[in-house]
Amino acid sequence: xxxxxxxxxxxxxxxxxxxxxxxxxxxxxxxxxxxxxxxxxxxxxxxxxxxxxxxxxxxxxxxxxxxxxxxxxxxxxxxxxxxxxxxxxxxxxxxxxxxxxxxxxxxxxxxxxxxxxxxxxxxxxxxxxxxxxxxxxxxxxxxxxxxxxxxxxxxxxxxxxxxxxxxxxxxxxxxxxxxxxxxxxxxxxxxxxxxxxxxxxxxxxxxxxxxxxxxxxxxxxxxxxxxxxxxxxxxxxxxxxxxxxxxxxxxxxxxxxxxxxxxxxxxxxxxxxxxxxxxxxxxxxxxxxxxxxxxxxxxxxxxxxxxxxxxxxxxxxxxxxxxxxxxxxxxxxxxxxxxx
Numbered sequence: 001x002x003x004x005x006x007x008x009x010x011x012x013x014x015x016x017x018x019x020x021x022x023x024x025x026x027x028x029x030x031x032x033x034x035x036x037x038x039x040x041x042x043x044x045x046x047x048x049x050x051x052x053x054x055x056x057x058x059x060x061x062x063x064x065x066x067x068x069x070x071x072x073x074x075x076x077x078x079x080x081x082x083x084x085x086x087x088x089x090x091x092x093x094x095x096x097x098x099x100x101x102x103x104x105x106x107x108x109x110x111x112x113x114x115x116x117x118x119x120x121x122x123x124x125x126x127x128x129x130x131x132x133x134x135x136x137x138x139x140x141x142x143x144x145x146x147x148x149x150x151x152x153x154x155x156x157x158x159x160x161x162x163x164x165x166x167x168x169x170x171x172x173x174x175x176x177x178x179x180x181x182x183x184x185x186x187x188x189x190x191x192x193x194x195x196x197x198x199x200x201x202x203x204x205x206x207x208x209x210x211x212x213x214x215x216x217x218x219x220x221x222x223x224x225x226x227x228x229x230x231x232x233x234x235x236x237x238x239x240x241x242x243x244x245x246x247x248x249x250x251x252x253x254x255x256x257x258x259x260x261x262x263x264x265x266x267x268x269x270x271x272x273x274x275x276x277x278x279x280x281x282x283x284x285x286x287x288x289x290x291x292x293x294x295x296x297x298x299x300x301x302x303x304x305x306x307x308x309x310x311x312x313x314x315x316x317x318x319x320x321x322x323x324x325x326x327x328x329x330x331x332x333x334x335x336x337x338x339x340x
Contacts (some may be wrong), residue, residue, distance in 0.1 A: 014043040014119050016095030016177060020085040021061065022051040024103035027220075028060045034106035034218075036068070040116045046072045047089040048103075052079030057103070083187030083194035090180050097127065098177040100170060100198065104220055108132070111214040115174075124154055124210035125179050126202075131171035132215045136222035143215050144172070150211040157206050158262045165266050170195040171217040179205055188246055192232075192239040200247055200270060204254055204263055230284060237281045241298065244274050248305050268309070275302060275313035283317065283329075292329050299326070 017035065021028060028048075035046055046068075048061035061074040075088055086100060097119050101107065115129065133142040144167055150160070179185075183205050188194045233240060251267045259267075282295040299322065303310040321329060 010094055011096050011177075012094040013045040014095060014116055015097045015099060015174070016045040016047060016089065016093035018086055018089030018093075018098065018100045019046060019048045019061075019103055020051065020082050020100065021048050021053065021057050021103035022079065022085075023053045023055045023057060025053075025056040025060060027104035028057055031101065031103055031106045032061070032064045032072070034109050035112065037109055037113050040113055041068060041071045043116050043120075044071050045093065045095050047092055048072065048074045049085035049088050050074055050076040051081070051085050052077065080189045081191050081194070083191060083197065084189040086187045086194075086198055087189065090177075090185065093177050093181075095177050097174050098180055099174045099216075100195075101217070106218045106220075107216050108214075108218060111216050114214060115212070115216055118212060119174070122154075122210050124208040125176050125206040126157075126208070127174040127210045127212065128168060128172050129174065129212045129217070130215040131169065131217035131219055133221050134218050136220055138222070144169075146172075146211050146213070148213065151213040152211070154208055154210050157203070157209055157266075158260050160209065160262065162265065165269065168199065168266075170198055171219050173199065175202055175206075188243065191242050192236045193243045196243060196270065196274065197247060200267055201250065203266065204259060230281075233277070233281045234285055237278070237285070240274070240278055240281065244271070244278055245301075247271060247274070248302075248309075252305060271306075271309055272313050275309060276315060279314040279318050287329060292326055295329070296326050 019031065024031070032046065032048070035044065046064070048064070050058040050061060058074060058076055061072070064072040065074050073092070075092060077084070077088055089100075090098065111129075119127065128146055130143050130145045133144070135141075146167060147161065147164055150164075179202055183202065185202050187197045187201070247267070248271060251271060254267070255264065278298060279295075282291060282298065285291045299310075299318075302313065
């Protein structure tokens with residue numbers, strides 16, 4: 001046990017892993033098995049946050065807690081969404097570092113063992129590792145790698161080239177736990193798409209960054225009903241809008257303080273992508289009076305909150321629709337369906 005005098009909290013483990021677990025009985029055993037390796041069990045703290053599951057998620061988690069009481073812990077709580085699982089895990093974490101894992105994804109076990117060894121010697125606010133997309137249907141894998149010239153080096157966020165920014169995702173990030181605790185990082189609850197908040201909100205406090213060159217996180221894609229499918233986006237469009245509003249408010253506030261040019265660019269381009277996606281969601285939804293009004297309200301909100309984001313997000317289609325105050329939205333929908 002180590003007492004970190006800077007942050008005044010007890011560090012018992014090398015890494016705390018936050019498992020977002022909601023009705024994932026089909027996948028959870030595989031997820032947790034990927035974290036079991038004899039040589040690291042004393043170094044890891046696996047926080048299985050059962051988010052009000054109605055299946056056997058908690059039962060499976062309890063089996064691992066019983067078998068590895070020094071390494072696995074089940075935290076059962078009422079349903080609060082992905083962000084609430086991270087908040088609960090941050091509160092409970094005693095690791096030097098903190099990393100997330102969805103209950104239907106997994107880690108590469110061999111590389112995970114290497115990560116624990118490396119984290120013991122690394123002292124950085126954020127550690128970045130490659131991650132792998134794994135297609136559930138085809139079995140195809142795609143590794144999202146980092147720039148080799150940064151591997152094995154301690155650097156600052158401000159030295160990173162713009163081309164690396166899109167690779168900094170929830171799946172690639174390991175934060176120092178004290179950074180999350182000291183800055184009272186809280187992620188939005190009862191809402192989808194808050195993994196982007198988990199990337200953005202702590203980012204402004206990151207000074208030192210360290211890159212490793214092997215993939216840890218195995219991200220399962222192609223699952224039916226995933227929130228990042230277009231059907232999922234349309235179903236949860238209000239949640240996506242809430243995340244934009246929170247990050248936009250955060251960005252506008254931080255611009256008034258000490259936000260470096262590089263972090264400014266990172267958050268700005270992230271918001272550009274989110275806002276453009278939100279426009280696309282509205283344009284793919286059924287052409288109703290409500291949809292048109294919500295689209296108009298969204299457009300006005302972006303214009304009022306940040307004129308530069310308003311000017312640079314949405315593309316030619318949105319620019320064209322603005323000129324007619326979105327009155328040709330119905331014609332646009334008909335044209336889109338004709339093209340399909």
